[in-house]
Amino acid sequence: xxxxxxxxxxxxxxxxxxxxxxxxxxxxxxxxxxxxxxxxxxxxxxxxxxxxxxxxxxxxxxxxxxxxxxxxxxxxxxxxxxxxxxxxxxxxxxxxxxxxxxxxxxxxxxxxxxxxxxxxxxxxxxxxx
Numbered sequence: 001x002x003x004x005x006x007x008x009x010x011x012x013x014x015x016x017x018x019x020x021x022x023x024x025x026x027x028x029x030x031x032x033x034x035x036x037x038x039x040x041x042x043x044x045x046x047x048x049x050x051x052x053x054x055x056x057x058x059x060x061x062x063x064x065x066x067x068x069x070x071x072x073x074x075x076x077x078x079x080x081x082x083x084x085x086x087x088x089x090x091x092x093x094x095x096x097x098x099x100x101x102x103x104x105x106x107x108x109x110x111x112x113x114x115x116x117x118x119x120x121x122x123x124x125x126x127x128x129x
Contacts, residue, residue: 017099017109024099025115027086028107041108044118045086045098048078053117054089057097061111066093 003018012033015026031040044050051073058065069092076082086108087100099109110118 024109
């Protein structure tokens, strides 16, 4: 990632990292204003509807997407025992729409299409950028 910016949305500072073609928005920053904090990301990504959306997005945007593993995940999603993290999603499916950065300035980032889906559908938070 080459460029990093911050925007302020409804009093919350949100980091956006960009390369030449894509913007990735910090889900960690977006979730910071909610009581659950970054735990909200884990709940969101474990949701069957979310995984279906991510799978469709990856099928269109990612030629290296692991369709076979996505099928396994899709069949498990929705059961009470199912838990998914952003890191597991990336590792298992070779996803490119979500990034996990470690370290002091780390966090979970999502392509702008996915980030808008995340907090609009899950918490009815409307963010206009």
